[in-house]
Amino acid sequence: MATVETRSLTKRFDGTTAVDGISLAVREGEFLVLLGPSGSGKTTLLRMIAGLETPTSGDVLVGGRIVTGLPPWAHNMAMVFQSYALYPHLTVADNIAFPLQAQHVAHKTIASKVGWAATLFGIDHLLTRKPRQLSGGERQRVALARAVVRDPVAFLLDEPLSNLDAKLRASARDELQQIHRRLGTTTIYVTHDQIEALALGDRVAVLDHGGMRQLDTPQHVYANPVDRFVATFIGSPPMNLIARDNVETGFRPEHFLPREVFDGNVQLELLLLNITRIENLGADRLVYGLLEPPQPPVKVISRIPCTVSLTLQAGTRHLFAVRRADLHRFDALSGASLGAAPDSP
Ligand SMILES: Nc1ncnc2c1ncn2[C@@H]1O[C@H](COP(=O)(O)OP(=O)(O)O)[C@@H](O)[C@H]1O
Ligand SMILES: [Mg+2]
Incomplete structure (x- = not known):
């Protein structure tokens, strides 16, 4: 667990500025939500924080140390994608164990960590199944369990609930919040859904066209929007x-x-x-x-x-x-x- 910080972080792909000079500091143990419409730069920002994308300029700091340009393992973040990206030929247990096996962790430690994570997400009865034998909600839990086993400094979650139906999304939201409270791991959560952002975030960063418009508590962003974009993007109707x-x-x-x-x-x-x-x-x-x-x-x-x-x-x-x-x-x-x-x- 650690603080995560970006300083004037910018990413340009030829022609487009996907992320435009974003500076934000995520506090230790905080649940920070990145909220913005599709194309506002959320995924690109998250990938740079994870070390999966090299910034055009600016820095990423983990625990106060600059990690810009270092490989993903040096960032030590666990990222969960919208698509879950599970290995179809591996069982649930092997999917969860995968990051630990890649780090050559001892077998006994792996078994106990997999058991712990599976219990945490209520999927301990599914360990021998393959991903195709799971519902969308169960797959999402496997992806989350795989993220927690290796004690990352932070969780980076990119629209992890968007493939679930509305009812399941509400209960998954509730569960994520409880698990965050229990683990206390610094979390950056990406969504385009303002309800999800207001419900989950300790603070919400509102993004538009690669820039950060406002960073504040949900209550404050709702009651005191800094501009017309934030005012109209948040709130329904x-x-x-x-x-x-x-x-x-x-x-x-x-x-x-x-x-x-x-x-x-x-x-x-x-x-x-x-x-x-x-x-x-x-x-x-x-x-x-x-x-x-x-x-x-x-x-x-x-x-x-x-x-x-x-x-x-x-x-x-x-x-x-x-x-x-x-x-x-x-x-x-x-x-x-x-x-x-x-x-x-
Ligand atoms: N690999 C890439 N090459 C070129 N343009 C990209 C690439 N990735 C993202 N972009 C562009 O950067 C902008 C932000 O994309 P993205 O970070 O995926 O936004 P979001 O996750 O908020 O939907 C978009 O205009 C997108 O088309
Ligand atoms: Mg995205």
């Missing part, structure tokens, strides 16, 4: 945006509610909504509509918890509101956050 002059005003669907919901003592921004459609999702209602003048006719979404039993109908107008404290403002040109809305006089 995404943050509503209204362009007025050179400022874009943003508000999250759950903060945009019928006027009646607010008590009289808060400063509100009132917005008249022409309701076009209502979706009942059980726990919430999603209300879609168009803003009425004097606002520009922008499509917006309100997310109303089912505890609010107010009647609303498509095809009608209704007065909605947002607390001024919940408004975000972004520079229309750069997208940079301008902070919260100034108090009205």
Whole structure:
């Protein structure tokens, strides 16, 4: 277990800058999530940290020591890929044992480590099977068990749950968190799924076009996005945006509610909504509509918890509101956050 750090880490493939000067320090024992859309440079960054890809410039440090340019074994990271990359001709036990056999670890040690890792991931009854005899979830556990047996300084997980169905993903997420708590190993976890990122990360680094836009706790990234990209990439449905002059005003669907919901003592921004459609999702209602003048006719979404039993109908107008404290403002040109809305006089 150790700290992992990158300093101005950059990777250019001819023509594209895949990773653009990323500096981040992962704390010892931390669970750090790299979140970004497809093509934002997540895998390339992870591969450079693992020593599988040589940086164009910048450095990788493990436990404070520069390892840039050294082979993967010197980085001593265990990487789990989206595809799991299990050996099809080997049994589960031999797949898990593989990294230890490659290091010529004694047979007895290997057997006990394989047993320990298989128990940790609940696959000790599958040790004699081949990968093709396993479900997707079981294969993913084998890949994780193979990653933990060799006491790496850090785990690097590249979208390890993306091949699982939604229900299995939720339970695998829960399990990963428990195992991280038990082992305490520094972990860097890559995903394009913002829900997964918010649920798992001690901190989340948001990537776009090879650059790091924000690095902070899930709560802070959600509540105080540094720019329009982070604001709209995180949150579902995404943050509503209204362009007025050179400022874009943003508000999250759950903060945009019928006027009646607010008590009289808060400063509100009132917005008249022409309701076009209502979706009942059980726990919430999603209300879609168009803003009425004097606002520009922008499509917006309100997310109303089912505890609010107010009647609303498509095809009608209704007065909605947002607390001024919940408004975000972004520079229309750069997208940079301008902070919260100034108090009205
Ligand atoms: N080996 C490569 N050769 C050329 N371009 C690459 C290579 N690997 C990645 N890229 C490019 O670098 C960018 C980032 O890719 P990647 O790190 O795989 O992103 P992500 O994992 O976030 O989807 C993409 O534009 C991709 O096409
Ligand atoms: Mg990737």
